[in-house]
Amino acid sequence: MTGLRDALRRLAAEATEDPRPAAASDTRDLDAAVAALNQAASDTPHWSALSWTPGQPPSRQLRTSGRTASAAVSAIAEETITLFSQDTRHQLRACLAPGCVLYFLKNHPRREWCSAGCGNRARSARHYQRHRQNTA
Incomplete structure (x- = not known):
């Protein structure tokens, strides 16, 4: 899971041209990040199954031939591939x-x-900087 997290961070940094050194990933190479994601x-075959009991709304359930945790990681990777391969990647910031x-x-x-919370921290930091400069 750590390898996937580092790969996702590297791909997000690439898509957003992220300037933050604190957000840097241990995965430095873009090709390595893509390979880890793929x-x-x-890793684990998974598929959706429709469940529909009469009188109840239909629901989607995830089925897997492996361990549930592995299927969840595989599903996260699949959703990430969808995000980065569509125009929604341009909305990623x-x-x-x-500190975020x-x-x-x-x-x-x-x-x-x-x-x-991050918005409040950013506004507080700007306020502090303005008032700190005025008193110096």
Whole structure:
């Protein structure tokens, strides 16, 4: 799982041109990150199954021929491949709030941070800098 996490971080940094050194991945090579992602996606066969009981709404269930944890990692890798291979990858942004190393999808024109907490930290840091400069 650590290898997949590092690969995802490297791919996200590539897609967003992430300038943050603190968010750097241990996987430095783009080809290695792609290979790790593809390996994780192919590790465990998984498929969707439809379940529909009369009188109940239909539901989707994940089936696997291997361990459930391996299937979950494989499904995460599969969703990542979908994200990076579609135009939604252009919505991916690095959160530039102080101390944050996360990424988010910019699904609203005014969204600049991964969470409200990061937005508050960024605004507080700007406020502190303005007032610190005025008193010096």
